[in-house]
Amino acid sequence: MSEFYEGLAEILEVEVGEVNSDLALDEGNWDSLAIVSTIALIDEVYDKTISGEALENCKTVGDLEKAVEAA
Amino acid sequence: MSMTAPPSPGHAVAARISAIATHLPDTVLDNDALAADFPSWPAEKILDKTGIRERRIAGLNETALDLGCAAATKLFANGTVRPDDVDFLLFCTQAPDHFLPTSACIMQERLGLPRHIGALDFNLGCSGYVYGLSLAAGLIASGAARRILFVTADTYSKYIHPRDKSVRTLFGDGAAATLVEAASGNTAGIGPFVFGTDGSGAGSLIVKAGGFRCPNSPDTAVETEDRAGNIRSDDNLYMDGSAVMSFTLREVPRMFRQLLDKSGTTVADYDYVVLHQANKFMLDALQKKLGLPSEKVPRRFEDIGNTVSSTIPFVLAGLMKNGKLVAGARIMMVGFGVGLSWAAATIAM
Numbered sequence: 472m473s474e475f476y477e478g479l480a481e482i483l484e485v486e487v488g489e490v491n492s493d494l495a496l497d498e499g500n501w502d503s504l505a506i507v508s509t510i511a512l513i514d515e516v517y518d519k520t521i522s523g524e525a526l527e528n529c530k531t532v533g534d535l536e537k538a539v540e541a542a
Numbered sequence: 543m544s545m546t547a548p549p550s551p552g553h554a555v556a557a558r559i560s561a562i563a564t565h566l567p568d569t570v571l572d573n574d575a576l577a578a579d580f581p582s583w584p585a586e587k588i589l590d591k592t593g594i595r596e597r598r599i600a601g602l603n604e605t606a607l608d609l610g611c612a613a614a615t616k617l618f619a620n621g622t623v624r625p626d627d628v629d630f631l632l633f634c635t636q637a638p639d640h641f642l643p644t645s646a647c648i649m650q651e652r653l654g655l656p657r658h659i660g661a662l663d664f665n666l667g668c669s670g671y672v673y674g675l676s677l678a679a680g681l682i683a684s685g686a687a688r689r690i691l692f693v694t695a696d697t698y699s700k701y702i703h704p705r706d707k708s709v710r711t712l713f714g715d716g717a718a719a720t721l722v723e724a725a726s727g728n729t730a731g732i733g734p735f736v737f738g739t740d741g742s743g744a745g746s747l748i749v750k751a752g753g754f755r756c757p758n759s760p761d762t763a764v765e766t767e768d769r770a771g772n773i774r775s776d777d778n779l780y781m782d783g784s785a786v787m788s789f790t791l792r793e794v795p796r797m798f799r800q801l802l803d804k805s806g807t808t809v810a811d812y813d814y815v816v817l818h819q820a821n822k823f824m825l826d827a828l829q830k831k832l833g834l835p836s837e838k839v840p841r842r843f844e845d846i847g848n849t850v851s852s853t854i855p856f857v858l859a860g861l862m863k864n865g866k867l868v869a870g871a872r873i874m875m876v877g878f879g880v881g882l883s884w885a886a887a888t889i890a891m
Binding site: 499502503504506507508510511514515520521522523524526527 | 582591708769770772782783784785787788791792823824826827830831
């Protein structure tokens with residue numbers, strides 16, 4: 472998960488140590504640009520294509536990880 | 543047995559890009575101005591994420607045709623070609639002066655081009671430059687023309703709602719004029735090409751109202767706010783950034799491999815791979831996915847943004863100016879976007 476967390480830290484503008492499954496995706500950091508960047512990150516790390524809608528509905532980093540597993 | 547037609551073998555047409563001139567409108571839209579309108583996106587964040595510091599915006603009465611004519615006028619001023627020498631005009635825009643007549647016909651008169659030339663518009667966005675080169679190469683291969691003025695120009699700013707940061711931060715207005723000439727007795731060649739089209743994604747990047755399917759009306763002018771706080775109406779440009787990113791990551795690597803196969807080349811054979819200059823996060827993602835070293839992927843968007851069909855010639859003009867496109871240099875061009883539409887070509891200078 473570390474490569475994914477490192478990428479997420481950059482996208483969410485937090486320290487990588489702060490990234491864990493419980494970290495909330497809120498209005499402040501989970502905007503359209505963050506979602507587009509996360510699509511690219513998931514493609515890079517997991518070689519999976521995920522839709523913007525699937526990501527929009529995520530509330531936490533844990534939700535993102537579940538969405539990646541389901542993809 | 544496959545029902546798909548076998549791919550055309552493709553080959554290079556004996557033609558070359560002999561000159562490029564570019565033009566930008568005067569008005570600058572910088573990140574400080576955007577940050578004042580969108581407080582959640584400070585100027586530094588816009589630069590960090592998009593890689594864009596400023597964009598140029600056409601004047602109220604300045605159209606893509608005007609920008610294109612200015613670029614062509616610069617091309618003629620360079621002395622490479624005279625208006626009398628041009629025998630065909632191609633104009634790529636998505637912001638024409640009128641539904642009819644063809645903007646290229648008006649451009650013929652404005653530029654003082656001969657009356658015996660052919661002239662046509664075509665409506666494509668970020669794939670338009672590669673498509674235009676394929677049309678020019680085809681005209682040259684058929685003997686229909688020898689010296690083609692190919693103009694790209696767009697003014698997406700006129701479609702963009704001022705409160706829609708998803709597109710206002712990215713797109714800039716601009717134009718390029720490219721001279722494509724028949725070549726003989728050297729290594730220069732344009733092609734082969736590969737193309738792709740997926741109309742199921744038409745709604746991913748669209749100005750919905752204004753044509754006959756959905757004429758402008760009080761209803762289409764009704765503004766709505768999306769979940770990210772962006773405001774637009776059906777009269778404005780809409781981009782589903784997620785859908786466009788997914789499409790790009792899916793189709794561009796596939797097209798890249800197709801072109802390598804078709805042209806019998808490997809990445810090592812190319813001096814440069816010139817990608818459509820969408821923005822920093824798109825190019826970073828594509829460059830990683832294609833496994834290309836930074837020095838092979840020239841960039842030009844920090845001071846002009848995404849100029850749609852003119853992004854590739856802006857990069858090429860920069861390479862030419864710096865003496866990087868010497869005879870024998872080989873480049874790949876890759877365009878992708880609105881349509882959805884994509885195309886790539888191999889060019890030997």
